[in-house]
Amino acid sequence: MSTRLIGERVKRREDRRLLTGTAQFIDDIHLPNMAHAAVLRSPHAKARILRIDASKALALPGVLAVLTHEDLGAANDPMPLLNQDRGFIYPRTHRAFAPGQVRFVGEAVALVVAESRYRAEDALELIEVDYAPSQAAVDVMAAAKSGAPLVHDDTDSNIACRTTNGRGDVDAAFAKADIVIREELRPERGAAQPMETRGCVAQYDTSSDSLMVWDTTQAPVSARGLIAAKLGMPEANVTVIAPDVGGGFGVKIMLLYPEELLIPFAARRLKRPVKWIEDRREHFLGSNHERLMVHKVELAARKDGTLLGLKDVFYYDSGAYCPYGPINAECAQGILPGPYKIPAIHTEYIAVYTNTPIVSPYRGAGMPHGNFVMETVMNRLAERLGLDPVELRRRNLVTPADCPYDGGTVFQYGSRLIHRDCDYPALLAKLLAAIDYDGFRQAQPGWRAKGLHKGIGIGCYVEGTGIPPYEGMEVRVEPTGFVTVTTGYPSQGQGHQTTLIQVVAETLGVEPEMVNVQAGRTDRFAWGVGTFASRAAVVGCTAALKATRRVRQRALDLAADHLEAAASDLDIVRGRVELKGVPEIGVSLGELAALANPIITLEPGVEPGLRAIDYHRPEGATFSSGMHGLIVEVDIETGMVKIERYVVVHDCGVMINPLIVEGQILGAIAQGLGGTFYEKLVFDEAGQLLTTTFMDYLIPTAMEIPHIEIHHLDRPSSLNPLGVKGVGEGGVMPVAPAFAAAIEDALRLYDARINAFPFGPPDILAMIEGRAR
Amino acid sequence: MNDERRTIRVTINGQVFERAVAPNLLLSDFIRHEAELTGTHVGCEHGVCGACTILYESQPARSCLMLAVQADGARLETIESLAKGDALHPLQTAFWEKHGLQCGYCTPGILMTMKAFLAETPNPSEAEIRVALSGNLCRCTGYQQIVEAVRHAAALLSAARVAP
């Protein structure tokens, strides 16, 4: 029997280098003769560029080049549209440099390359650009109106895309409803803000006409393809390496950010290595944003709380371009029904161009927005019916007996929201017991009588995870006995090396120390897509399992020949194939690897080596689920919210490594909490971003995050052989609605209504005072 | 934009670095790019995130808020000084065991901050740990496993002190 590793709290392989300061992040890469780049960015949200004069900058000693769109030629053609949406009216994607016209503050206009970063920044100030500014469209709702200033002059309106989805007869459902809840809900704009900003280093080798590109990307394979295509080079001559990356959360995939093209372009042109490291202010301006939507939602129900129909028409701020398609809107509606049975559903999303930075997925990719909408209208319905919010949920949850149950929406890649391998009533029961919901409700009137404003809120979610396309994996046993695992998708802190080692070592029957993982380098493995959408465990680890099983079978077959035994009588134990019950008879995997590559005597038609490559392409999404419950006390003098309890119950299927799973949940909740209370990107009317430092855009510290209790309910997925469901993003989803519910519950006497987030003490005070007036 | 240079001597982790530097060179850049000790990270260069925290004469300091020339003659410690050869410092061991890091970008700054903190507060409460951590931003972990790691490190350190 092999050592059990899947499901164990294995310490991470990646940590030693991170703990000792020997990891290699992008800015740690130093190459001989390296030059440094800085980007000139538009100071206007909308302007025509009349003239760019770089002569003074070029005259500065130490300045090597100033590139503008004219230098790029065809490389400056528009970037690809990553997701077609059938509702597109005006798909518009960005270019490396905006030619002739800028559309948001921060859009790249020119690139300086100099002997040092300090000198490159000095030179930026010497580039003269004449702009003819015009009125910008900044607020999403204003931009959606006809007659609004146009973001793209070749369009008739700023509506980029309008898409409807649904099932059932919604009008009939609303006609027979006893009660209809209507709300307008607004999750505000935020951003991922990983602690490491983006960066790129490129090195060109003249003799082989090849490029090495180190890039803080979540998708090196796709980045390589695009860089090669844009530069007119064979893909084989371009290598993209994602080094250690200091957090991604979605913002580090765009395909391509301008700099991911400009730096390789500059390195090739100058025949020198070039480095560009984004500073924090640039990250606020030049990297993608997330979250702003305005939902007009209606929920129809019977008197007993049975849900009949849901309509949600919502506006999605796409920013100045829409290279991702309105993916966040698609995901928001895809998980909108959550764990509830709703017979008739109509959704419509309207993606709107504004003169603001591009919007693309940040952890959850629209799902937290959708969850805020559904959970908030559920709470309003409970209140109107005089039902406890828990009871209303109980009456509408999909149960195991209903499964598989079609939730009525379609998530990414055409994946219908099919509930299966889940037990929402059990999740709810576990949550209520853990937080002592009934005890709280019994005590609450007493607290109210004493003037204590305590409230309890729950949030229930279903998270779309593990989406297509595919990932691939090579598993190779070396004659040294080491097992090398290579794949295309990189890690930004999720511990993929460790989970892959767990899967491969247990499945093959080797000690984990013998397994090495190489990921995120296209010179090692260049198939697959990237790290996003809680898919690494589902797609990547399944590919690893399949490849490892094939290697195992090949090892058993080879050993059967070698030992003259039946393969079924053999087992692999600690890297050695042994005759069951007679462990002295055996052969090591290293020896078998050598036998599998007999050089001279290799039979025709036989592939050399003890190795296999396999791929996993899921049919559609897997779905994870969970429920959060929390207790707050609101100080009605200050509006401050004290968090007394925070309990999570979740179901991500089989956990490969509970330590890592819990880390994902805790980190996601902290990001959700930031979005709930603190994080908001604010623009002025001219489209200037006013929040460009961590002093204005507040990321929670250890003081703001409460202790969080996690309970697991792991129902294995039947969609993949590991039984995993994915866990990266779900923790974010119910944070804002659960807090909103708890605060509304605490302030029931004041009729508090939270319809947007973030909400801070001033908003809470305003609700209290509004009622007092 | 002048090319003036000043020669400074800075002791980092016991080693003396003597370099001619521009007067506007940040100390964080000096440590990372002149001394080539890239374990110290830069997250904001505004003095907010704490990623660049080092020990300056044994006290935590943000190296992005100082100029290299200000550190002339000073004695600094960075993350690279924590382990002795292959032997990890108890803080490193504790962070490893408790999963106190994910991407690891904030980790060097947090470890250096905690080294000074535990030297002054050998037996901290959870609340004290959270206050001590509040100058260091981490976007990955949600801090809970960091708090557990610091508590565990305190236990490891006091066990090491009691041991003969």
Ligand code: FES
């Ligand atoms: S880099 Fe120094 S505090 Fe952020």
Ligand code: FES
């Ligand atoms: S571990 Fe990634 S920022 Fe802290």
